[in-house]
Amino acid sequence: KAKVISIATVKGGVGKTTTSVNLACGLARFEEAKVLLVDLDSQGHCSTSLRDSLPTIGGQASLSQVLLSEEPQELLDVCVTSGVRRLDITPNDPDLGEAEGRISQKIGKEFLLRDALKFTRTHYDYIILDCPPNKGNLTLNALLASDSVLIPTDLSPLSVQGADELLGTVMTVNERLNHNVDILGVVLTRVDARNSTMNQTMLDQIKDAWGELVLDTQIGINTQLAKAQLAGKPIFDFAEKSRGAQHYRALTEEVVRRLD
Amino acid sequence: KAKVISIATVKGGVGKTTTSVNLACGLARFEEAKVLLVDLDSQGHCSTSLRDSLPTIGGQASLSQVLLSEEPQELLDVCVTSGVRRLDITPNDPDLGEAEGRISQKIGKEFLLRDALKFTRTHYDYIILDCPPNKGNLTLNALLASDSVLIPTDLSPLSVQGADELLGTVMTVNERLNHNVDILGVVLTRVDARNSTMNQTMLDQIKDAWGELVLDTQIGINTQLAKAQLAGKPIFDFAEKSRGAQHYRALTEEVVRRLD
Numbered sequence: 089k090a091k092v093i094s095i096a097t098v099k100g101g102v103g104k105t106t107t108s109v110n111l112a113c114g115l116a117r118f119e120e121a122k123v124l125l126v127d128l129d130s131q132g133h134c135s136t137s138l139r140d141s142l143p144t145i146g147g148q149a150s151l152s153q154v155l156l157s158e159e160p161q162e163l164l165d166v167c168v169t170s171g172v173r174r175l176d177i178t179p180n181d182p183d184l185g186e187a188e189g190r191i192s193q194k195i196g197k198e199f200l201l202r203d204a205l206k207f208t209r210t211h212y213d214y215i216i217l218d219c220p221p222n223k224g225n226l227t228l229n230a231l232l233a234s235d236s237v238l239i240p241t242d243l244s245p246l247s248v249q250g251a252d253e254l255l256g257t258v259m260t261v262n263e264r265l266n267h268n269v270d271i272l273g274v275v276l277t278r279v280d281a282r283n284s285t286m287n288q289t290m291l292d293q294i295k296d297a298w299g300e301l302v303l304d305t306q307i308g309i310n311t312q313l314a315k316a317q318l319a320g321k322p323i324f325d326f327a328e329k330s331r332g333a334q335h336y337r338a339l340t341e342e343v344v345r346r347l348d
Numbered sequence: 349k350a351k352v353i354s355i356a357t358v359k360g361g362v363g364k365t366t367t368s369v370n371l372a373c374g375l376a377r378f379e380e381a382k383v384l385l386v387d388l389d390s391q392g393h394c395s396t397s398l399r400d401s402l403p404t405i406g407g408q409a410s411l412s413q414v415l416l417s418e419e420p421q422e423l424l425d426v427c428v429t430s431g432v433r434r435l436d437i438t439p440n441d442p443d444l445g446e447a448e449g450r451i452s453q454k455i456g457k458e459f460l461l462r463d464a465l466k467f468t469r470t471h472y473d474y475i476i477l478d479c480p481p482n483k484g485n486l487t488l489n490a491l492l493a494s495d496s497v498l499i500p501t502d503l504s505p506l507s508v509q510g511a512d513e514l515l516g517t518v519m520t521v522n523e524r525l526n527h528n529v530d531i532l533g534v535v536l537t538r539v540d541a542r543n544s545t546m547n548q549t550m551l552d553q554i555k556d557a558w559g560e561l562v563l564d565t566q567i568g569i570n571t572q573l574a575k576a577q578l579a580g581k582p583i584f585d586f587a588e589k590s591r592g593a594q595h596y597r598a599l600t601e602e603v604v605r606r607l608d
């Protein structure tokens with residue numbers, strides 16, 4: 089049965105998608121695991137990031153159709169092979185934005201994704217859920233379908249506030265909906281070594297607040313990561329020796345260790 | 349009657365709030381204009397960014413109460429002085445997230461903010477609307493209340509895709525709702541001179557797509573901007589001689605020029 093991990097935070101632009109894509113690819117490549125990457129953001133940036141090797145045909149259904157369907161439907165109907173060995177993906181679904189509103193009307197609106205993964209989970213070793221930058225219905229669905237949540241943040245005051253807000257949402261979900269999503273940890277992204285005083289100030293604040301939850305691996309700022317997205321390839325294929333590839337490989341290993 | 353400007357894009361973390369706050373402060377300080385900054389994002393980062401001089405008391409009502417109220421209510425009931433001369437602000441409203449869903453049920457759901465500004469507009473020279481990273485109801489309300497929209501993007505492929513998506517939303521709003529929000533332009537943010545090849549590739553793509561709409565002013569990456577947010581101050585008060593302050597002053601001047 090797959091380990092399901094949400095990559096979530098309320099703050100925009102801190103590297104949720106970059107982390108989701110490269111962690112999913114890292115698990116498929118270095119752990120030789122069978123992985124599914126689910127794109128819960130209507131921007132569809134997981135597909136953009138892997139565009140170079142994606143097939144042109146979609147699945148039999150879209151993600152929003154499965155979530156809103158009256159009959160129980162499995163996410164397996166949505167998945168396509170990504171062109172990266174052992175990695176499947178849910179294609180870009182522009183209707184996810186509208187689905188956000190329509191999900192509110194459903195009974196047990198937070199459990200739709202969990203139910204659509206009942207059988208699908210047996211097909212994979214890991215399922216990675218890339219979340220949109222808010223705590224709306226799609227992010228709630230991700231948390232309720234997950235065993236654990238990884239929270240990316242960069243070392244800026246607004247982003248740390250966003251990570252804190254998501255932790256609050258996780259507590260509410262666990263208490264009110266009797267769920268038990270585990271905090272895998274907080275991963276520092278876009279770390280720019282030039283900003284040493286700001287980095288230190290924020291790092292002290294973060295360590296005070298979250299201590300052991302802060303992952304050892306830090307993802308440094310590395311333009312190869314954005315170039316890989318322009319090329320539509322995972323960092324390991326695009327620039328295997330880059331700092332971005334090294335850091336995401338280290339993250340893959342630390343995530344596996346922390347889950348055991 | 350105020351000129352109302354939305355600062356919007358679907359992509360997260362490209363500098364919508366940093367631009368909203370420092371443009372609003374720039375207009376109040378250098379143009380000696382009376383300015384209202386409206387925070388339509390439930391993260392409340394406009395207040396965080398100006399925390400140092402904000403009063404502790406809120407307005408008589410919250411922004412979400414005004415938008416959802418049965419009786420017509422003016423935004424003026426929500427505004428407070430910011431401590432920055434000639435700048436008022438709507439305080440942080442954590443209920444905006446929930447309001448996003450409840451707004452869907454209202455008749456004319458896109459026009460709630462426009463109506464709440466009918467009288468308030470006569471009190472200011474400029475009203476700046478900071479939008480959340482999506483094209484939901486709050487962003488739609490901003491577009492329908494605005495004369496023009498300024499779209500921030502950094503020079504990365506995912507962000508440019510997000511700016512393009514917002515332009516599509518503006519076209520739909522103008523056609524279907526018979527509105528006429530003008531594209532003030534696209535402003536390049538977080539520009540890191542070290543990434544020269546990537547910058548050039550993206551800049552060529554952007555100029556091809558949007559030509560004259562791309563503002564001359566570029567906002568360079570400058571850690572003083574994030575430090576100012578940590579201190580809760582506008583960049584002009586925190587580090588007047590920094591590149592961030594210079595670039596946002598230049599942006600203020602170019603925005604005024606383009607609006608004339």
Ligand SMILES: Nc1ncnc2c1ncn2[C@@H]1O[C@H](COP(=O)(O)OP(=O)(O)OP(=O)(O)O)[C@@H](O)[C@H]1O
Binds near residue numbers: 102313361506
């Ligand atoms: N370590 C890094 N070094 C350099 N650039 C990075 C890094 N991580 C992310 N980026 C860039 O920063 C931008 C934001 O990253 P990304 O889109 O993954 O964030 P996100 O949290 O998914 O954003 P959104 O909130 O819009 O979903 C992208 O343009 C990406 O290329």
Ligand SMILES: Nc1ncnc2c1ncn2[C@@H]1O[C@H](COP(=O)(O)OP(=O)(O)OP(=O)(O)O)[C@@H](O)[C@H]1O
Binds near residue numbers: 100361364
């Ligand atoms: N020119 C710049 N130089 C350095 N840092 C910047 C610059 N502009 C913005 N930032 C930093 O980048 C991060 C994102 O900026 P900001 O929060 O303003 O973006 P946003 O588009 O409002 O994000 P969201 O989508 O979450 O609302 C912040 O931590 C901010 O401090």
Ligand SMILES: [Mg+2]
Binds near residue numbers: 104105106219220
């Ligand atoms: Mg993303």
Ligand SMILES: [Mg+2]
Binds near residue numbers: 364365366389479480
């Ligand atoms: Mg913002």
